[in-house]
Amino acid sequence: MYSFILWNVSPEIFSIMGFPLVWYGLLFAAAFLVGAQLMTWMYKKEGKNPRDIESLIIYILVGTIVGARLGHCFFYEPEYFLSHPLQILNLRGGGLASHGGALGIFIALLLYWRKHKNQGYLYLLDRMVLGVAIGGCLIRTGNLMNSEIIGKPTDAPTAFMFVNGIDKSITENPSFGLLVHKVTMRKVDTVLQEQGVTVQPIEITLHMSSLGKGNVSDLLNGGIKEALMNSSDYYEGKFLVPEEIRFSESTNEGGKKTIIFTLYGVARHPSQLYEAVSCLILFFLLLFIYLKHDGKVPEGRTFGWFIVILFSLRFIYEYLKENQVSFENDMNFNMGQLLSIPILLIGLVILLRSYRPKGAIS
16 A cells, blocks of 8 residues: 545636636736736835836736747647647647746747846846746646646655546536536555556445436446546546446435446656645745845846756656657657756856856856
8 A cells, every 4th residue: 555645626616607717727827916026026125116017027928828838839739730720829728838938938028128128138037037936836736736747657655646537527428427416536545556557446436316227337337437438537547447347336215326436546746746846945045045135136146046946857857747748758858858958058057157256257
């Protein structure tokens, strides 16, 4: 037996007239609000005009979204999006790349700087990264709430088992979802090898309306099994389905039926949580550097440390994460690692430059 967290959190907070409020969207918006407050605080502390922040945040917001979307489309799925260019606009279909978002921010700040030459480019980057660090924490927490960007299988005590897709595959199916009032899950203290993967059984309980005699086996090994195996979570390897679903059932006096059966869950690294915690620690480190210099940080210092630490960790974390697209499986370094290298080198050069004595020859 090994320890893990059974993660069955809904991406939606609640729904209003059919329009859901989702954790990811809320945390994404919060990232920019917190970033704006941090920039405003720094501008006031340094005697700058805080009204400049309004236009600056718009530049960063547009740069982040456009860069992240185009980064995903052309770094990870160029053939598809070049053939279906209108799908680039389909943000609800998912697909944002953090490396693309970083490049988008660099370009957006460059455009902003061209109209505000009184604020140096590195000056802007040095102050912007505090908000980006705390924003990265919030956005990666949003990824965790979505059960996306999952890690590789592990028996580490930090493992998460992402099982939200099991619930959705059953309750949202139009053929039988209305029969199921509630789905509950619990861990079973047994470790097995199934299809070459270490798994742990998950006991699934369906609380549902009465079914005709003999229909339970047909429902489980027919419609429900098919729905589970057609779900994206199954294809991503978050759980496995046995060849034959065995079950027990009971019916109460009101005719309500309870069905219990077992699936196999795969515990994985919560890579989103690793990155969220890293970003939070990085934020406090950058804040310490800023306060240590009383706001008069050597040019490029906080930006350099941010880039070097963040993208070094990103390179390492990629070894713990599942590849996003199949072509990465044949690569020595995946796309996330390859994109991290040039950004990391740029950050390293700027960081070293910030430690040179004033008046030293560049």
